[in-house]
Amino acid sequence: MPLKSFQIFTLMCGFFSRFYAIASPPIQTAQKEVLRGVDVSLRCEVSFLSESSTLQWERDGEQTSNTTLLYNNSAYIILHTVDGHNQGKYYCRLMEDGRVTTVRIHTLYVSSNSYNGNNKINTIYRQSSNNSDVSLICKTKKEYNRWKWTWEQRPNSQTDLIAVENGTEVQVKGPIKPGRLSSTTYNSQVFIFHISPVNFNSSGTYRCITKDINNPYTTTMLRTIRVSVEHPDGLLRNRSVILTCEVSEVTDSLMLVWLRMEGNRGVLGKQQIMTEKNNKLQLTVNLSNNETDPLHWQCAVFTEDTLRALAPITISLSSSSKTTTRPNKEFNKYAKATVSSVLVLCAGIMLGAILYYLYRKRMSVHSNPQESEPVYININLMRKDKVERSNALGNRETSPEMYRHLRRNRYDKTNINERDETPATSESVTYATIYFNKSRCQT
Known part of the structure:
Protein backbone atom coordinates (compact mmCIF):
# COMPACT_ATOMS: atom_id res chain seq x y z
CA MET A 1 0.00 0.00 0.00
CA PRO A 2 1.61 3.26 -1.08
CA LEU A 3 2.17 5.90 1.54
CA LYS A 4 0.40 9.19 1.31
CA SER A 5 2.18 12.51 1.35
CA PHE A 6 0.94 13.31 4.85
CA GLN A 7 2.25 9.98 6.21
CA ILE A 8 5.66 10.54 4.60
CA PHE A 9 5.86 14.01 6.14
CA THR A 10 4.91 12.61 9.57
CA LEU A 11 7.60 9.92 9.41
CA MET A 12 10.27 12.42 8.36
CA CYS A 13 9.37 14.76 11.23
CA GLY A 14 9.55 11.88 13.67
CA PHE A 15 12.95 10.79 12.35
CA PHE A 16 14.44 14.27 12.58
CA SER A 17 12.97 14.85 16.03
CA ARG A 18 14.54 11.61 17.28
CA PHE A 19 17.87 12.54 15.67
CA TYR A 20 17.78 15.99 17.26
CA ALA A 21 16.96 14.47 20.64
CA ILE A 22 19.99 12.20 20.38
CA ALA A 23 22.32 14.93 19.14
CA SER A 24 21.11 17.54 21.63
CA PRO A 25 21.19 16.36 25.25
CA PRO A 26 18.22 17.28 27.44
CA ILE A 27 18.47 20.35 29.64
CA GLN A 28 19.28 19.54 33.24
CA THR A 29 18.23 21.94 35.95
CA ALA A 30 19.38 22.22 39.54
CA GLN A 31 19.29 24.68 42.37
CA LYS A 32 21.29 24.99 45.51
CA GLU A 33 21.51 27.25 48.53
CA VAL A 34 24.94 27.78 50.06
CA LEU A 35 26.41 29.74 52.95
CA ARG A 36 28.07 33.06 52.44
CA GLY A 37 31.87 32.76 52.17
CA VAL A 38 32.14 29.16 50.96
CA ASP A 39 33.51 27.83 47.64
CA VAL A 40 31.02 26.45 45.11
CA SER A 41 31.96 24.04 42.33
CA LEU A 42 29.62 23.43 39.37
CA ARG A 43 29.87 20.68 36.74
CA CYS A 44 28.03 19.69 33.58
CA GLU A 45 28.70 16.69 31.36
CA VAL A 46 27.94 15.54 27.82
CA SER A 47 28.24 12.06 26.36
CA PHE A 48 30.76 13.05 23.70
CA LEU A 49 32.81 16.18 23.11
CA SER A 50 34.76 16.56 19.88
CA GLU A 51 37.94 18.60 19.59
CA SER A 52 36.18 21.25 17.51
CA SER A 53 33.37 21.77 20.04
CA THR A 54 33.46 23.68 23.32
CA LEU A 55 31.56 23.34 26.56
CA GLN A 56 31.58 26.29 28.94
CA TRP A 57 29.73 27.98 31.76
CA GLU A 58 28.08 31.35 31.28
CA ARG A 59 26.11 33.66 33.52
CA ASP A 60 23.49 36.03 32.11
CA GLY A 61 24.89 35.58 28.61
CA GLU A 62 28.48 36.37 29.60
CA GLN A 63 31.39 34.05 30.26
CA THR A 64 32.34 33.85 33.92
CA SER A 65 35.68 35.22 35.08
CA ASN A 66 36.25 32.43 37.60
CA THR A 67 38.31 29.27 37.35
CA THR A 68 37.14 26.96 34.55
CA LEU A 69 38.32 23.57 33.30
CA LEU A 70 37.28 21.31 30.44
CA TYR A 71 38.14 17.68 31.21
CA ASN A 72 36.63 14.25 30.43
CA ASN A 73 33.68 15.65 28.45
CA SER A 74 32.79 17.86 31.43
CA ALA A 75 32.95 21.58 32.11
CA TYR A 76 33.86 22.72 35.62
CA ILE A 77 33.67 26.08 37.32
CA ILE A 78 34.77 27.11 40.82
CA LEU A 79 33.26 30.14 42.55
CA HIS A 80 35.50 31.29 45.39
CA THR A 81 34.11 32.88 48.59
CA VAL A 82 30.58 33.43 47.28
CA ASP A 83 28.36 36.30 48.37
CA GLY A 84 25.27 38.05 47.05
CA HIS A 85 26.98 38.98 43.79
CA ASN A 86 27.36 35.30 42.86
CA GLN A 87 23.67 34.55 43.26
CA GLY A 88 21.77 33.82 40.06
CA LYS A 89 21.51 31.37 37.15
CA TYR A 90 24.47 29.68 35.50
CA TYR A 91 24.18 28.12 32.06
CA CYS A 92 26.36 25.35 30.68
CA ARG A 93 26.34 25.68 26.89
CA LEU A 94 27.63 23.35 24.18
CA MET A 95 28.87 25.04 21.01
CA GLU A 96 29.38 22.77 18.03
CA ASP A 97 29.38 23.53 14.29
CA GLY A 98 28.05 27.03 14.92
CA ARG A 99 25.11 25.72 16.93
CA VAL A 100 24.64 26.54 20.64
CA THR A 101 22.82 24.13 22.93
CA THR A 102 22.09 24.64 26.62
CA VAL A 103 23.03 21.52 28.56
CA ARG A 104 22.47 22.56 32.17
CA ILE A 105 20.93 25.43 34.14
CA HIS A 106 22.07 25.80 37.74
CA THR A 107 20.38 28.31 40.04
CA LEU A 108 22.48 29.41 42.99
CA TYR A 109 21.16 30.97 46.17
CA VAL A 110 23.52 32.51 48.72
CA SER A 111 22.38 32.90 52.32
CA SER A 112 22.76 36.20 54.13
CA ASN A 113 24.94 34.68 56.88
CA SER A 114 27.78 32.21 57.27
CA TYR A 115 26.51 30.19 60.21
CA ASN A 116 27.48 26.53 60.06
CA GLY A 117 27.27 25.65 63.75
CA ASN A 118 26.62 22.26 65.27
CA ASN A 119 30.25 21.32 64.53
CA LYS A 120 29.79 21.51 60.76
CA ILE A 121 32.96 22.26 58.82
CA ASN A 122 33.36 24.04 55.49
CA THR A 123 36.48 22.81 53.63
CA ILE A 124 38.21 24.99 51.05
CA TYR A 125 41.43 24.56 49.05
CA ARG A 126 43.94 27.19 48.04
CA GLN A 127 47.22 27.09 46.17
CA SER A 128 50.30 28.12 48.11
CA SER A 129 51.78 30.98 46.07
CA ASN A 130 52.52 34.69 46.20
CA ASN A 131 49.37 35.46 44.17
CA SER A 132 46.94 33.35 46.21
CA ASP A 133 44.69 34.64 48.99
CA VAL A 134 41.64 33.66 50.96
CA SER A 135 39.00 35.64 52.86
CA LEU A 136 37.39 34.00 55.88
CA ILE A 137 34.01 35.69 56.35
CA CYS A 138 31.95 35.63 59.53
CA LYS A 139 28.54 37.19 58.79
CA THR A 140 25.71 37.00 61.31
CA LYS A 141 22.04 37.88 61.56
CA LYS A 142 22.25 39.01 65.18
CA GLU A 143 24.56 41.66 66.59
CA TYR A 144 27.48 40.64 68.79
CA ASN A 145 29.68 42.72 71.08
CA ARG A 146 32.84 40.67 70.60
CA TRP A 147 34.49 38.72 67.81
CA LYS A 148 37.48 36.45 67.53
CA TRP A 149 39.19 34.37 64.83
CA THR A 150 41.23 31.39 66.02
CA TRP A 151 43.55 28.98 64.19
CA GLU A 152 44.27 25.34 64.96
CA GLN A 153 47.10 24.00 62.84
CA ARG A 154 47.18 20.69 64.71
CA PRO A 155 44.69 19.14 67.14
CA ASN A 156 44.63 20.85 70.54
CA SER A 157 46.79 23.76 69.36
CA GLN A 158 44.21 26.53 69.04
CA THR A 159 45.68 30.06 68.80
CA ASP A 160 43.97 33.45 68.71
CA LEU A 161 44.61 35.44 65.51
CA ILE A 162 42.61 38.69 65.78
CA ALA A 163 39.95 39.88 68.20
CA VAL A 164 37.76 42.95 68.72
CA GLU A 165 35.19 44.17 71.23
CA ASN A 166 32.62 46.92 71.05
CA GLY A 167 34.33 50.30 71.46
CA THR A 168 37.89 48.99 71.00
CA GLU A 169 40.30 48.54 68.11
CA VAL A 170 41.09 45.23 66.44
CA GLN A 171 43.93 43.40 68.18
CA VAL A 172 46.36 41.26 66.20
CA LYS A 173 47.53 38.31 68.30
CA GLY A 174 48.40 35.27 66.22
CA PRO A 175 51.35 34.17 64.06
CA ILE A 176 49.46 34.76 60.79
CA LYS A 177 49.33 38.44 59.93
CA PRO A 178 45.95 39.69 58.66
CA GLY A 179 45.80 40.82 55.04
CA ARG A 180 44.66 44.19 53.77
CA LEU A 181 41.01 43.04 53.44
CA SER A 182 40.77 42.05 57.11
CA SER A 183 38.43 43.96 59.42
CA THR A 184 40.15 46.91 61.08
CA THR A 185 37.20 48.38 63.02
CA TYR A 186 34.37 46.96 65.07
CA ASN A 187 31.23 45.86 63.23
CA SER A 188 28.44 44.18 65.12
CA GLN A 189 27.46 41.79 62.27
CA VAL A 190 30.55 40.99 60.19
CA PHE A 191 34.16 40.08 60.95
CA ILE A 192 36.64 39.17 58.16
CA PHE A 193 40.09 37.62 58.37
CA HIS A 194 42.06 37.88 55.12
CA ILE A 195 45.20 35.82 54.39
CA SER A 196 47.53 37.04 51.66
CA PRO A 197 49.67 35.39 50.46
CA VAL A 198 48.67 31.86 51.36
CA ASN A 199 51.62 29.79 52.57
CA PHE A 200 51.73 26.02 52.60
CA ASN A 201 51.84 26.09 56.42
CA SER A 202 48.68 28.24 56.54
CA SER A 203 46.54 25.12 56.44
CA GLY A 204 44.47 24.29 59.48
CA THR A 205 41.09 24.88 61.09
CA TYR A 206 39.85 28.48 61.43
CA ARG A 207 36.98 29.33 63.78
CA CYS A 208 34.94 32.49 64.19
CA ILE A 209 33.84 32.75 67.80
CA THR A 210 31.22 35.25 68.96
CA LYS A 211 30.44 34.32 72.58
CA ASP A 212 30.79 30.58 73.18
CA ILE A 213 34.22 29.13 72.43
CA ASN A 214 32.74 25.63 72.38
CA ASN A 215 30.15 26.59 69.78
CA PRO A 216 31.86 28.60 67.02
CA TYR A 217 29.68 30.53 64.62
CA THR A 218 31.72 29.54 61.54
CA THR A 219 34.31 26.77 61.14
CA THR A 220 36.45 26.62 58.00
CA MET A 221 39.12 24.02 57.24
CA LEU A 222 41.78 25.36 54.88
CA ARG A 223 43.81 22.87 52.84
CA THR A 224 46.78 24.13 50.86
CA ILE A 225 48.37 22.66 47.76
CA ARG A 226 51.66 23.53 46.12
CA VAL A 227 53.31 22.62 42.85
CA SER A 228 56.97 22.64 41.87
CA VAL A 229 59.24 21.71 38.98
CA GLU A 230 62.85 20.59 39.06
CA ARG A 326 67.90 26.10 40.71
CA PRO A 327 68.98 26.23 37.01
CA ASN A 328 67.90 29.87 36.77
CA LYS A 329 70.46 30.84 39.40
CA GLU A 330 73.23 28.99 37.57
CA PHE A 331 72.25 30.50 34.24
CA ASN A 332 72.22 34.02 35.70
CA LYS A 333 75.66 33.44 37.17
CA TYR A 334 77.11 32.40 33.81
CA ALA A 335 75.33 35.25 32.03
CA LYS A 336 76.75 37.83 34.44
CA ALA A 337 80.28 36.41 34.00
CA THR A 338 79.94 36.59 30.20
CA VAL A 339 78.72 40.19 30.27
CA SER A 340 81.58 41.18 32.59
CA SER A 341 84.16 39.61 30.24
CA VAL A 342 82.73 41.46 27.25
CA LEU A 343 82.82 44.79 29.11
CA VAL A 344 86.44 44.26 30.19
CA LEU A 345 87.43 43.41 26.60
CA CYS A 346 85.73 46.53 25.21
CA ALA A 347 87.40 48.72 27.83
CA GLY A 348 90.82 47.26 26.93
CA ILE A 349 90.29 47.96 23.22
CA MET A 350 89.27 51.56 23.89
CA LEU A 351 92.27 52.14 26.19
CA GLY A 352 94.65 50.73 23.57
CA ALA A 353 93.18 53.02 20.89
CA ILE A 354 93.65 56.10 23.11
CA LEU A 355 97.26 55.20 23.91
CA TYR A 356 98.05 54.62 20.22
CA TYR A 357 96.53 57.99 19.32
CA LEU A 358 98.62 59.79 21.93
CA TYR A 359 101.78 57.98 20.75
CA ARG A 360 101.27 59.02 17.10
CA LYS A 361 100.62 62.60 18.14
CA ARG A 362 103.85 62.73 20.17
CA MET A 363 105.89 61.23 17.32
CA SER A 364 104.56 63.85 14.88
CA VAL A 365 105.78 66.65 17.20
CA HIS A 366 109.32 65.23 17.45
CA SER A 367 109.69 64.17 13.80
CA ASN A 368 112.99 64.63 11.79
CA PRO A 369 113.45 68.12 10.28
CA GLN A 370 114.76 66.57 7.06
CA GLU A 371 111.32 65.09 6.49
CA SER A 372 109.72 68.55 6.36
CA GLU A 373 108.37 69.89 3.13
CA PRO A 374 110.93 71.96 1.02
CA VAL A 375 110.53 75.73 0.62
CA TYR A 376 111.73 77.36 -2.59
CA ILE A 377 113.01 80.98 -2.44
CA ASN A 378 114.24 83.22 -5.25
CA ILE A 379 117.78 84.20 -4.24
CA ASN A 380 117.89 87.07 -6.76
CA LEU A 381 114.93 88.68 -5.14
CA MET A 382 116.67 88.39 -1.77
CA ARG A 383 119.77 90.15 -3.05
CA LYS A 384 117.74 92.84 -4.73
CA ASP A 385 115.93 93.49 -1.53
CA LYS A 386 119.27 93.77 0.29
CA VAL A 387 120.48 96.45 -2.14
CA GLU A 388 117.25 98.38 -1.75
CA ARG A 389 117.65 98.34 2.01
CA SER A 390 121.20 99.70 1.72
CA ASN A 391 120.05 102.58 -0.46
CA ALA A 392 117.24 103.30 1.89
CA LEU A 393 119.63 103.53 4.85
CA GLY A 394 121.77 106.01 3.00
CA ASN A 395 118.85 108.30 2.12
CA ARG A 396 116.75 107.98 5.25
CA GLU A 397 117.36 111.60 6.22
CA THR A 398 115.91 112.88 2.93
CA SER A 399 113.05 110.41 2.71
CA PRO A 400 111.75 109.47 6.17
CA GLU A 401 108.46 107.96 4.88
CA MET A 402 110.30 105.58 2.62
CA TYR A 403 112.60 104.66 5.51
CA ARG A 404 109.71 103.76 7.72
CA HIS A 405 108.19 101.65 4.95
CA LEU A 406 111.43 99.79 4.32
CA ARG A 407 112.00 99.33 8.02
CA ARG A 408 108.56 97.72 8.42
CA ASN A 409 109.21 95.42 5.46
CA ARG A 410 112.53 94.50 6.97
CA TYR A 411 111.02 93.10 10.11
CA ASP A 412 108.13 91.45 8.24
CA LYS A 413 110.41 89.31 6.07
CA THR A 414 111.90 86.05 7.15
CA ASN A 415 115.62 86.07 8.10
CA ILE A 416 117.56 83.46 6.23
CA ASN A 417 121.25 82.67 5.93
CA GLU A 418 122.92 83.51 2.65
CA ARG A 419 124.41 80.36 1.24
CA ASP A 420 125.32 81.46 -2.33
CA GLU A 421 127.33 84.58 -3.24
CA THR A 422 127.00 84.08 -7.03
CA PRO A 423 126.25 87.43 -8.70
CA ALA A 424 122.76 87.64 -10.14
CA THR A 425 121.95 88.64 -13.69
CA SER A 426 118.69 89.49 -15.32
CA GLU A 427 118.66 86.25 -17.37
CA SER A 428 119.73 83.89 -14.59
CA VAL A 429 117.52 82.66 -11.74
CA THR A 430 118.91 80.47 -9.00
CA TYR A 431 116.74 78.38 -6.69
CA ALA A 432 117.76 77.09 -3.31
CA THR A 433 116.03 74.53 -1.13
CA ILE A 434 115.74 75.41 2.54
CA TYR A 435 114.19 73.07 5.09
CA PHE A 436 112.18 74.34 7.99
CA ASN A 437 110.84 72.48 11.01
CA LYS A 438 107.17 73.44 10.91
CA SER A 439 106.53 72.46 14.49
CA ARG A 440 109.15 74.91 15.72
CA CYS A 441 107.89 77.76 13.60
CA GLN A 442 104.32 77.47 14.86
CA THR A 443 103.28 79.69 17.75
Missing part, protein backbone atom coordinates in the same frame (compact mmCIF):
# COMPACT_ATOMS: atom_id res chain seq x y z
CA HIS A 231 65.56 18.90 36.99
CA PRO A 232 66.71 15.63 38.51
CA ASP A 233 70.23 15.70 37.04
CA GLY A 234 71.03 19.36 36.63
CA LEU A 235 70.86 21.73 33.68
CA LEU A 236 73.20 20.21 31.13
CA ARG A 237 73.18 16.46 31.75
CA ASN A 238 69.45 15.78 31.55
CA ARG A 239 66.58 17.58 29.85
CA SER A 240 63.76 15.84 31.71
CA VAL A 241 61.79 17.55 34.46
CA ILE A 242 59.79 16.35 37.46
CA LEU A 243 56.47 17.98 38.38
CA THR A 244 55.33 17.60 41.99
CA CYS A 245 51.89 18.35 43.43
CA GLU A 246 51.49 18.17 47.20
CA VAL A 247 48.50 18.62 49.49
CA SER A 248 48.91 19.71 53.11
CA GLU A 249 46.43 17.29 54.69
CA VAL A 250 43.80 14.74 53.78
CA THR A 251 40.85 13.97 56.04
CA ASP A 252 38.70 12.24 53.43
CA SER A 253 39.63 10.53 50.21
CA LEU A 254 40.59 12.83 47.36
CA MET A 255 42.28 12.49 43.98
CA LEU A 256 45.23 14.48 42.63
CA VAL A 257 45.45 14.77 38.85
CA TRP A 258 48.22 16.26 36.70
CA LEU A 259 46.75 17.78 33.54
CA ARG A 260 48.59 19.03 30.46
CA MET A 261 46.67 22.09 29.35
CA GLU A 262 45.66 22.89 25.77
CA GLY A 263 43.87 26.17 26.30
CA ASN A 264 41.30 25.39 29.01
CA ARG A 265 41.10 21.73 27.96
CA GLY A 266 42.99 19.31 30.23
CA VAL A 267 44.72 16.15 28.99
CA LEU A 268 45.41 13.52 31.62
CA GLY A 269 49.04 13.16 32.59
CA LYS A 270 48.83 11.17 35.82
CA GLN A 271 46.40 10.70 38.69
CA GLN A 272 46.39 9.12 42.14
CA ILE A 273 43.93 8.73 45.00
CA MET A 274 45.12 10.16 48.32
CA THR A 275 43.97 8.97 51.75
CA GLU A 276 45.07 9.52 55.34
CA LYS A 277 47.16 6.36 55.10
CA ASN A 278 49.44 7.81 52.40
CA ASN A 279 52.90 8.52 53.78
CA LYS A 280 53.50 11.28 51.23
CA LEU A 281 50.53 13.32 50.11
CA GLN A 282 52.06 14.19 46.76
CA LEU A 283 51.91 13.19 43.11
CA THR A 284 54.93 13.40 40.82
CA VAL A 285 55.17 13.04 37.06
CA ASN A 286 58.42 12.71 35.11
CA LEU A 287 58.40 14.49 31.76
CA SER A 288 60.95 13.63 29.11
CA ASN A 289 62.27 16.19 26.64
CA ASN A 290 59.64 15.43 23.98
CA GLU A 291 56.79 15.92 26.50
CA THR A 292 57.63 19.47 27.51
CA ASP A 293 55.40 21.12 24.88
CA PRO A 294 52.94 22.64 25.56
CA LEU A 295 54.42 24.14 28.71
CA HIS A 296 51.26 24.75 30.75
CA TRP A 297 50.23 22.20 33.39
CA GLN A 298 47.70 22.17 36.21
CA CYS A 299 47.31 20.04 39.31
CA ALA A 300 43.63 19.41 39.93
CA VAL A 301 42.12 18.32 43.26
CA PHE A 302 38.92 16.25 43.06
CA THR A 303 36.65 14.89 45.77
CA GLU A 304 34.52 12.32 43.96
CA ASP A 305 33.25 14.21 40.85
CA THR A 306 33.67 17.68 42.34
CA LEU A 307 36.59 19.88 41.32
CA ARG A 308 37.91 21.54 44.48
CA ALA A 309 41.01 23.40 43.33
CA LEU A 310 43.40 24.03 40.45
CA ALA A 311 47.09 24.83 40.84
CA PRO A 312 48.64 25.99 37.55
CA ILE A 313 52.33 25.91 36.74
CA THR A 314 54.28 26.98 33.66
CA ILE A 315 57.48 25.21 32.63
CA SER A 316 59.79 27.75 30.99
CA LEU A 317 61.73 25.44 28.71
CA SER A 318 63.43 25.90 25.36
CA SER A 319 65.70 23.84 23.15
CA SER A 320 68.78 25.23 24.87
CA SER A 321 67.78 26.00 28.44
CA LYS A 322 65.50 24.98 31.30
CA THR A 323 64.25 27.56 33.74
CA THR A 324 63.45 26.16 37.13
CA THR A 325 64.43 27.67 40.45
